[in-house]
Amino acid sequence: AEAKDCIVRDYGSTSIVCVCNATYCDDLDPISEESITNGNFIHYSSTQSGQRLQPNKGVFSSNGSHKTYFGEGGAQLLFLRIPMGASDFSLRPYTYDDIEGDVTLEHFALIDNDYDYKIPILKRATEIRGQELKLFTSPWSAPWWMKINGTTGISHLAEEYYQVWADYFVKYFDAYAQQGISFWGYSPQNEPIQGSDHAAKIISMGWTKENQTPWIADYLGPTMEKGGYGDLKMMILDDNRSRLPGWAETVFANAVAKSYVAGTAVHWYTDEGIRPSVLTQTHELDPDKFIFYTEACQMNTCLSGGVRNTLLQSPRRSAAMHKLELGILIHFLHRFIYATKIVREDLGKWEIGERYGTSMMQAFNNWVVGWTDWNMAINEQGGPATFDYNAAIIVNATADEFYKQPPYYFQAHFSMFIPPDSQHVSLTSDNDGGLLNVAFLTPETDVVVVLMNSQNVSVSVLISDPDRGHISVGVEARSINTIIYR
Numbered sequence: 001a002e003a004k005d006c007i008v009r010d011y012g013s014t015s016i017v018c019v020c021n022a023t024y025c026d027d028l029d030p031i032s033e034e035s036i037t038n039g040n041f042i043h044y045s046s047t048q049s050g051q052r053l054q055p056n057k058g059v060f061s062s063n064g065s066h067k068t069y070f071g072e073g074g075a076q077l078l079f080l081r082i083p084m085g086a087s088d089f090s091l092r093p094y095t096y097d098d099i100e101g102d103v104t105l106e107h108f109a110l111i112d113n114d115y116d117y118k119i120p121i122l123k124r125a126t127e128i129r130g131q132e133l134k135l136f137t138s139p140w141s142a143p144w145w146m147k148i149n150g151t152t153g154i155s156h157l158a159e160e161y162y163q164v165w166a167d168y169f170v171k172y173f174d175a176y177a178q179q180g181i182s183f184w185g186y187s188p189q190n191e192p193i194q195g196s197d198h199a200a201k202i203i204s205m206g207w208t209k210e211n212q213t214p215w216i217a218d219y220l221g222p223t224m225e226k227g228g229y230g231d232l233k234m235m236i237l238d239d240n241r242s243r244l245p246g247w248a249e250t251v252f253a254n255a256v257a258k259s260y261v262a263g264t265a266v267h268w269y270t271d272e273g274i275r276p277s278v279l280t281q282t283h284e285l286d287p288d289k290f291i292f293y294t295e296a297c298q299m300n301t302c303l304s305g306g307v308r309n310t311l312l313q314s315p316r317r318s319a320a321m322h323k324l325e326l327g328i329l330i331h332f333l334h335r336f337i338y339a340t341k342i343v344r345e346d347l348g349k350w351e352i353g354e355r356y357g358t359s360m361m362q363a364f365n366n367w368v369v370g371w372t373d374w375n376m377a378i379n380e381q382g383g384p385a386t387f388d389y390n391a392a393i394i395v396n397a398t399a400d401e402f403y404k405q406p407p408y409y410f411q412a413h414f415s416m417f418i419p420p421d422s423q424h425v426s427l428t429s430d431n432d433g434g435l436l437n438v439a440f441l442t443p444e445t446d447v448v449v450v451l452m453n454s455q456n457v458s459v460s461v462l463i464s465d466p467d468r469g470h471i472s473v474g475v476e477a478r479s480i481n482t483i484i485y486r
Helices: 061-070 112-128 160-176 209-226 246-252 255-260 277-285 306-312 321-338 350-364 406-415
Strands: 008-010 017-018 040-045 053-059 077-085 136-139 231-239 261-265 288-294 367-371 393-396 401-404 423-425 438-443 447-453 461-466 470-474 480-483
Touching: 053 160, 061 112, 061 393, 061 406, 077 112, 136 160, 136 231, 136 393, 136 461, 209 246, 209 255, 231 246, 246 255, 246 277, 246 461, 277 288, 288 350, 306 480, 350 367, 350 438, 350 447, 401 480, 406 480, 447 461, 470 480
Parallel strands: 077 136, 231 261, 261 288, 288 367
Antiparallel strands: 008 017, 040 053, 393 401, 423 438, 438 447, 447 480, 461 470
């Protein structure tokens, strides 16, 4: 909507009028729908100096990163993980029912974070993507009062609350459904080893494969079916591949538990030390169960966990004392975490992108069907979070800009060109020249080949397809490459 120019008559000092007559006036044109939708806005300004309804067009700054991830020309991501309650990127530990002894979950409720941030962002991302996103969720911890030592840190679920905790899952999916948000899948627990085998530095709850398996079989699986969510994809483990194939072996040995499980969720944090063949071994246990990478995150120098662990493991107290301790913890974390920043040397570091590329290459060549990053975006302090993290996109809110780092482009080399329902294609190599490679056949019968060269020298590559012929390409040193043909 454009405004016609004001015909100024200046009476001196700050006295200005706009002159209209029978043939002219500075009327405002109608506002077009395009100018105020799809993330656009118009800013009208009238000033003492003489501007009158001067239009300035702009876009919401948050939509820039949304379009970068979900829109045409962006990474076109489809899968997103939404934490079920607090995670290590929350400003405070919380669940959706922190009222002690509420076994009927009468007080279960989403919080402002869901209504003000998560739900609007999900709806906006879906709108930009142009199709329903495939959302999955994981809890970091049950409410503190359901756990054996009444904390949000290292602990296990008390058996007396096995059914209540299963009911909690249904309550969560119901609450989001009421907001028009549906899910594709979930895991019973984020990183069960964090709160089980070693002292957790994040909000957590521990499970062993031996005690989680009967809980899935006797409580979670049946409760989800009864609640109308039996079609959601349950993914077991949701932890590092160092626990494979053993975790899947134990769960699959229980026929009832296995019947509720759709796949295995994996995190990347032990990729460098554990051979990728454990993924193939897990696939071979039951080829009908998929494997999905559900978390990857580059961690900078981690903060010391001594004081934090002491607080999280404090003995069970009254609800009032518990909340007081959490308040002290939050205050301490704010002062501690924000004393650190992502150092300038880490911004744009190519080696971090190569770590992403290596993980994806290994995963897709060993029966993994999907791969997701942890954080869409974090701030320049690496948070808000309980560690000093890095991410594919760093937001500088002060300058109203964001930075797309190498991990974003490494992911985009896959996500932009390999749509859902693509099939992995085996590649054989006479001499790979030190390159990592993987190939796919898309539903449109396009062949997509991704090549990664982490060496300091360029390499010449000859790709032979018996149905097409030969392609000769040069692969630059330290590069990620996607080749597409039909």
